[in-house]
């Protein structure tokens with residue numbers, strides 16, 4: 001978006017609500033870290049306030065988009081609307097620090113700031129409900145819907161000791 005008007009008088013603020021495709025270049029697939037991702041083809045809404053300083057523009061507000069993923073305990077589909085806060089700085093000149101957003105020809109591209117904040121804000125371990133009971137590791141039954149008679153899971157810390165014990169018996 002063009003920011004020439006904003007920059008003419010330092011301290012000018014502009015409020016904008018922008019809606020556009022979250023992933024216009026179709027480059028942002030799911031990450032290996034988590035099953036959660038922004039819904040494919042979804043729109044991103046940015047509700048922002050821009051304010052000019054002498055050689056920079058600050059962006060504050062929120063970005064939101066629908067997301068979906070799998071419950072990290074029972075693997076059912078979960079989805080919702082993700083809204084994340086934005087607090088970004090766009091600068092005219094970039095010195096040593098290349099990791100900042102730029103003002104180029106009196107214009108800024110706010111999309112990347114919204115996309116980045118949304119991706120960072122995705123839940124790493126989504127849950128279908130806060131107290132999801134998960135699946136039984138023995139029989140796979142969904143403990144939210146039914147109970148089973150499997151024994152309580154064995155404490156892994158004793159597994160190594162079991163190995164030692166059986167070796168001793170063979171000797």
Ligand SMILES: [Zn+2]
Pocket residue numbers: 071072073074075076127128129132133134
């Ligand atoms: Zn669950």
Ligand SMILES: [Zn+2]
Pocket residue numbers: 136137138139140141148149150
């Ligand atoms: Zn079970």
